[in-house]
Amino acid sequence: MIVYAGIWRKMVSILSGQPIVLCLRMIGRMGRKLLLMLILFGSVFGIYRSSHVLKFLRGGPVRMRFLLATIFTIGSVTMTLIVASVNENFESTLHALRDCKFAREIWSKSQFSHVACSRMSTIIDWWESVFTEFDNDEVTSIITLCWAIWGARNSRIMEGKIIEPEDTVKYALKICQEVSEESCKLDVRPGRTAAVSHPETWSIPDQGWHKVDGDAGIIGELGSGLGAVIRDSSGVVCACSSFQAPDKWTTEVAEAKAVLFGLQLAGELGVQQIVLESDCLLVIQALRNKSTGSSSIHLVLDDIYAKSSNFVNVRWSFVKRGGNKIAHALAHSQPWEVGHRVWNDVIPTRILELALADLNE
Structure with a gap:
């Protein structure tokens, strides 16, 4: 298949x-x-x-x-x-x-x-x-x-x-x-190598690390949305954010911008060792391979490389959409409001419910 x-x-x-x-x-x-x-x-x-x-x-x-x-x-x-x-x-x-x-x-x-x-x-x-x-x-x-x-x-x-x-x-x-x-x-036939499998659910990061999940959403004719959430090694939500704009980016550019958005949130929070996770395999592979070029997505990747150098350690991780529910929900936040919203003291109830569900899977 x-x-x-x-x-x-x-x-x-x-x-x-x-x-x-x-x-x-x-x-x-x-x-x-x-x-x-x-x-x-x-x-x-x-x-x-x-x-x-x-x-x-x-x-x-x-x-x-x-x-x-x-x-x-x-x-x-x-x-x-x-x-x-x-x-x-x-x-x-x-x-x-x-x-x-x-x-x-x-x-x-x-x-x-x-x-x-x-x-x-x-x-x-x-x-x-x-x-x-x-x-x-x-x-x-x-x-x-x-x-x-x-x-x-x-x-x-x-x-x-x-x-x-x-x-x-x-x-x-x-x-x-x-x-x-x-x-x-x-x-399962002898001599065959099984296909590479990717994680389908969210998992906690190692002790001393924080996991940053990012996602993008295209909201019909309204524009594009970005979502990011940061959780510690206990699965506790430390901060989350959403950004909505009238811009209509391509899917891959939007996903790359979501990764950059997550890095910016992590920088504001002051964490130093992060696992940056996305459900866009193309972007994660490009980051792992340190892909360069002059296309629109490569311009965003260049910004990601520059921003990631401010952290002590950064790992790039891919997870299927089922493991990226919170960032997905933030990217599609309703009501639609152009602008940038951040929650780090009082986390929305819906986000906490999704985080608990991730821990129970």
Whole structure:
């Protein structure tokens, strides 16, 4: 499952970072044949999917079904991009998968309803933001739901068959569950190395250290929010803060700013040994690798490097979203108020409840 999600990540990074002509030159003759095969499979089966194909996908081997789903969706998207480039009235894949009323009803029934609120204007940028924000399992679920939406939409258009939004979500979840179970079976085979696992819950830092959790939130058309919380080695909340602005940053820039925001709060509190934690793996990996460059996110990273030099020790840590609930809540604080708020004497009750829940997990 992680392998297939990795295929998606690589393809998106290539398509979003290079012009199509350069991509075709880079991948060579065999790569071009593979791309043409993806287009053929995606356009033929993704658009004209027959009941026989559906039966095969629903009853065939799990890995084959997921691989074919990947091929169909990549091919369909590629074909749509080509057709849309010569016909401006052609419905975009982004509209079909995210923005149309039919797709929005399905997203609203899933745990990823906020994904449909993204302001990304192209399918490539939208998926790239998904890869940045979510972990592998979540990315797999989102891709599978996109495929399920595509299938339900085509069943409605081509066959007149109406599939309820709840049933589409349940079907996507079922496929993900089967793929996950199959992956677990493969991982226990002799000679196989288990996939890298990341912590899913919050954990207390070592004695003498403080943990700083940061998160960012994109609040529709209102703007962007940042949240940070500092806890000691007993799990006690020492301070927390939120910042809300009308600026509309990209996901990765917002997450990097959340890390910087957490460092600034730690500096104000005067702690010296900190574990800086985020649920954005891209940012944490960049910090661990001391990534440099001239892009918008690298300018924020440079500020983080400079700020972190003021501490005795700083560790960079990644945790899945389930372990970053407080910072997430602060970044999405309501009511929405542009400005900076800090709590260090009287901590809000809701934050204390979340902190207690973290300790009990």
